Amino acid sequence: MTDHSGVSFLGMGNADADYSSRPSSARIYDALLGGSHNFSADREAAKRLLAMLPAAGEMARANRAFLHRAVQFMLDAGVRQFLDIGSGIPTVGNVHEIAQSRVPDARVVYVDIDPVAVAHAGEILRDNRHATAVQADMRFPEAILGHPGVRRLLDPDRPIGLLLVAMLHFVPDDDAYPAVERLVASLPPGSYVAISHGVSETAADAATDGVADLYRRTDVSTATGRSRAQIMRFFGDAVLEPPGLVWVHEWPSGGDGAPGDMAVVAGVARKP
Amino acid sequence: MTTARDEGFPPDDGGLTHAMMIAALNEILAECGYDPVPGEAEPAAAGGEVDRLIEDARHRADGIVAAALETAVQYTDAALEQAARTVLSARHTPGCLPAGPLEPATLPAPGAAGRSVGDSWYAATTAAGVYLPMAGEVAARTLGAYADCLARAAAADPPDLDAAYRVGAEAVALGISRTEALPATMTLLLDHLGHGDTVSRPARQVASAFAAGFAAALQARTLAQQESLHRATQRAAREFQSALQHSEARYHRLAYYDPVTGLANKARLVQRLRQSANGDDPARHVGLCLVDLGGLAAVGEQFGADAGDHVLAEVARRLQRVARHPDYLLARCGAHAFVLLVQDSGGLAHLAELAERLTRELAEPASLPGTGLTAALHAAVGVVDVPTSGLDVTRVLVDAEIALRQARAGTSGWAVYDPRPAGPRRAGSATGVSGLVTGPPSYQPVVRLGTGRVAGLHTRMAWRHPHLGVLDLRRIGQLTGDRDTTTRLAGSLLDQACRQAMAWDGGRTGPFVGLDLPVHQIGYPDVVDLVRDALTGSGLPPERLHLHLSGLDAVPAGEHSQTVLTALAALGVRLELDDFGSGGGSLAYLRELPLHGLRTPASRVQSPACGVDTDRELLAGLTRVAHALGLTLTVHGVDDDDAQARLAGTGVDGAQGLRFGPPGTPHQVGALLRVPALVALADRRVAS
Numbered sequence: 001m002t003d004h005s006g007v008s009f010l011g012m013g014n015a016d017a018d019y020s021s022r023p024s025s026a027r028i029y030d031a032l033l034g035g036s037h038n039f040s041a042d043r044e045a046a047k048r049l050l051a052m053l054p055a056a057g058e059m060a061r062a063n064r065a066f067l068h069r070a071v072q073f074m075l076d077a078g079v080r081q082f083l084d085i086g087s088g089i090p091t092v093g094n095v096h097e098i099a100q101s102r103v104p105d106a107r108v109v110y111v112d113i114d115p116v117a118v119a120h121a122g123e124i125l126r127d128n129r130h131a132t133a134v135q136a137d138m139r140f141p142e143a144i145l146g147h148p149g150v151r152r153l154l155d156p157d158r159p160i161g162l163l164l165v166a167m168l169h170f171v172p173d174d175d176a177y178p179a180v181e182r183l184v185a186s187l188p189p190g191s192y193v194a195i196s197h198g199v200s201e202t203a204a205d206a207a208t209d210g211v212a213d214l215y216r217r218t219d220v221s222t223a224t225g226r227s228r229a230q231i232m233r234f235f236g237d238a239v240l241e242p243p244g245l246v247w248v249h250e251w252p253s254g255g256d257g258a259p260g261d262m263a264v265v266a267g268v269a270r271k272p
Numbered sequence: 273m274t275t276a277r278d279e280g281f282p283p284d285d286g287g288l289t290h291a292m293m294i295a296a297l298n299e300i301l302a303e304c305g306y307d308p309v310p311g312e313a314e315p316a317a318a319g320g321e322v323d324r325l326i327e328d329a330r331h332r333a334d335g336i337v338a339a340a341l342e343t344a345v346q347y348t349d350a351a352l353e354q355a356a357r358t359v360l361s362a363r364h365t366p367g368c369l370p371a372g373p374l375e376p377a378t379l380p381a382p383g384a385a386g387r388s389v390g391d392s393w394y395a396a397t398t399a400a401g402v403y404l405p406m407a408g409e410v411a412a413r414t415l416g417a418y419a420d421c422l423a424r425a426a427a428a429d430p431p432d433l434d435a436a437y438r439v440g441a442e443a444v445a446l447g448i449s450r451t452e453a454l455p456a457t458m459t460l461l462l463d464h465l466g467h468g469d470t471v472s473r474p475a476r477q478v479a480s481a482f483a484a485g486f487a488a489a490l491q492a493r494t495l496a497q498q499e500s501l502h503r504a505t506q507r508a509a510r511e512f513q514s515a516l517q518h519s520e521a522r523y524h525r526l527a528y529y530d531p532v533t534g535l536a537n538k539a540r541l542v543q544r545l546r547q548s549a550n551g552d553d554p555a556r557h558v559g560l561c562l563v564d565l566g567g568l569a570a571v572g573e574q575f576g577a578d579a580g581d582h583v584l585a586e587v588a589r590r591l592q593r594v595a596r597h598p599d600y601l602l603a604r605c606g607a608h609a610f611v612l613l614v615q616d617s618g619g620l621a622h623l624a625e626l627a628e629r630l631t632r633e634l635a636e637p638a639s640l641p642g643t644g645l646t647a648a649l650h651a652a653v654g655v656v657d658v659p660t661s662g663l664d665v666t667r668v669l670v671d672a673e674i675a676l677r678q679a680r681a682g683t684s685g686w687a688v689y690d691p692r693p694a695g696p697r698r699a700g701s702a703t704g705v706s707g708l709v710t711g712p713p714s715y716q717p718v719v720r721l722g723t724g725r726v727a728g729l730h731t732r733m734a735w736r737h738p739h740l741g742v743l744d745l746r747r748i749g750q751l752t753g754d755r756d757t758t759t760r761l762a763g764s765l766l767d768q769a770c771r772q773a774m775a776w777d778g779g780r781t782g783p784f785v786g787l788d789l790p791v792h793q794i795g796y797p798d799v800v801d802l803v804r805d806a807l808t809g810s811g812l813p814p815e816r817l818h819l820h821l822s823g824l825d826a827v828p829a830g831e832h833s834q835t836v837l838t839a840l841a842a843l844g845v846r847l848e849l850d851d852f853g854s855g856g857g858s859l860a861y862l863r864e865l866p867l868h869g870l871r872t873p874a875s876r877v878q879s880p881a882c883g884v885d886t887d888r889e890l891l892a893g894l895t896r897v898a899h900a901l902g903l904t905l906t907v908h909g910v911d912d913d914d915a916q917a918r919l920a921g922t923g924v925d926g927a928q929g930l931r932f933g934p935p936g937t938p939h940q941v942g943a944l945l946r947v948p949a950l951v952a953l954a955d956r957r958v959a960s
Contacts, residue, residue, distance in 0.1 A: 020505060027501075033403050034450045036497035061403040068405060089501075092447050093405020115512060120504035137899070139722060142921030143892060178723060 026088035055261030086167025200225035238269035390416025396456035440485025559617030566650030714935035728784030770810035814844030
């Protein structure tokens, strides 16, 4: 609590806020994916992001496609429950559509800090008994794990697919590492963790300051890339599935190892 | 069947006989390929044998029924699935249009060598920044099918513009939802529909119809998404409001009532006193009987907190016998103190009579459950009678306390506060500040729950008064009304705390030091000068100084508090509202004050009647509200495992209490700050 960035991180100071006046990362992401679940403030932010980081749209799509492949992979491995943290606006190709088209009673819990994204997801999932969306801050994993929605849908004794796609780079070290450690610790053996994360050490680094500045004006903290070694730490004791931590568009196969404009890496690990 | 067994077999009167049932059963068993049950041969068999046979048959029958059900369900599922598929394909009237994305297995491999039109189309959309939520191969095949469908529509006579329009709409439904994808798509389709450089009129018409369908669907999709976004926004705002009101209502219940006795609490008492003060009848008086139970502390120590609560409830019942009158308010206003507020006092004689009755009610010892023992209550009553005009709430309560001390010194068990100027008995004692002995300051860790690290230290200093016992800064101000003394002592506490914080860590990120500052007693602008001087003198980065506001300071007093608090906040120090939820008006005022955080005692968010889960839910709700207001929430007084367990999973930011470390000396704290792991360990227990 004395991390003085705490309050600004929450950034929801304007409680009865007009949500449309302030860009949100969930809606910026939707705009990058070509959705219309966004306000002009979000589209403006997306446009500025693209000006600074022309590959941002491509990265958003690559993240989304990775999410798709990771869920398919976990389904193949027998996982029937998913916890998608930082799910954003449940736009095209969301987890429950992917999972439930193959396993109708697959369980999916979406978690996001953005109340609008959660209200939205709640509307979409109203008639879906096996999926729900909860509003929670990933910095407080106990609040997620203890949430009635999570308890109702996820069986803690059967493998769970934990999805942390394109969200950890918004969370500062002090919060991110303990929170992910706690979340992973709560998973039963045989569970999987999928992470995609902005990586430092790339060409896109040059734009980092500008991007950070842009996100500072949204409802979340700054996006900060981490090194591969730092990203690996998130997996903890879970064992990375082949091919390991690779460029997000090259998981689990394909590509030549060249990043292109990509500044995002991804991997899926299995908890022994 | 049991009837048949009990009464033997009735003669064959054309009704159902045992033999007939066996035969019927065997017929069914034979049809299903099961062995028949033994037949009519043993009608005279022992009852036990018949029982066994019947039981056996029943088992088999159950098995058969279960198997039949399962089969039926399977068939039904398959039929339903088939029906769903039929409905789906029927909906897409153009026969060529696939019902959704095409899995590779459902289509023959592409006949033509090289890049199919589907592949090209897919590549073009991807290049235009379209994300299709499916594997590339599936997308390409589906788009290929669309292209074929369009070619067939162009070949038809007349051209099937309706189908082309629908393909356009389907393309949007598939996920091609960016206008950027349209130019490449149109070029590609015109190439596909035309022959070399010539594009026939039907082909152009089909392409136009496709574009119209695409545009219409894209517009519909955009509007639908915008509408649902607005709905979601409104819903989020509504939910936030109702969550706010909900927790406010629950919090107020806890805030105004004592969970142990069900009586009003001090906050409610103060509220009622204030209302009395605003009355318009200057002749009206209020009376107040402060009842203190001297024996209760011993009960708690010897027999535990539950026994103490039992005695409190018993005392509350006895007091209610005296206080049953709409004009009276009975409140619990301390660990072992009650107040009977008489809102329309008939004068001292009236109050004295009440005090007598209260004393009599409490003369009998209270029984201790399960022990057969009783405990003497050692009650004393302090009485005050004041006119409502110009009533000073704090003052009245202090006067009652002074009367209580007199009652303790006397023999009747009660005493009335004497408002006349002090005689020699009271001069320099109850209201004087001479003889104050300053104790050493103590520092109690405040732990950040997320990391388990010590985030800061809560500093307290106590002064020993020759007659009033140990007092903190606020009490000194209340009891003496001596502003200069309060200011002088506050200044020295501030200086000491800031210097100590610098001694531990001179950087910006060192632990904060928090202290309770009686802002109103010191007054504006002195209080701002005091804080500024302490910061300048010590060099402590301002954000490392946290000022806790409680009591009167925590009650918004309009523009004035705004001015004072804004001036303090401008120094860069952090302001935290303590005793969050005690009295006060709407939570909304929190938004208007320049606050950084809220503090609440663990006891306030704990109600033994409701249990841990309910408390935890309440706390989680409060935390969400605090966070939504951009404030942190710290719970203090977390002294035992129970209180600690209530924090788990609530998102509460910080905690303070014996569970996280007792108040210590500067030296002990220094050691603690060097060994963060110890505290982290304590925190892990919260998580478990």
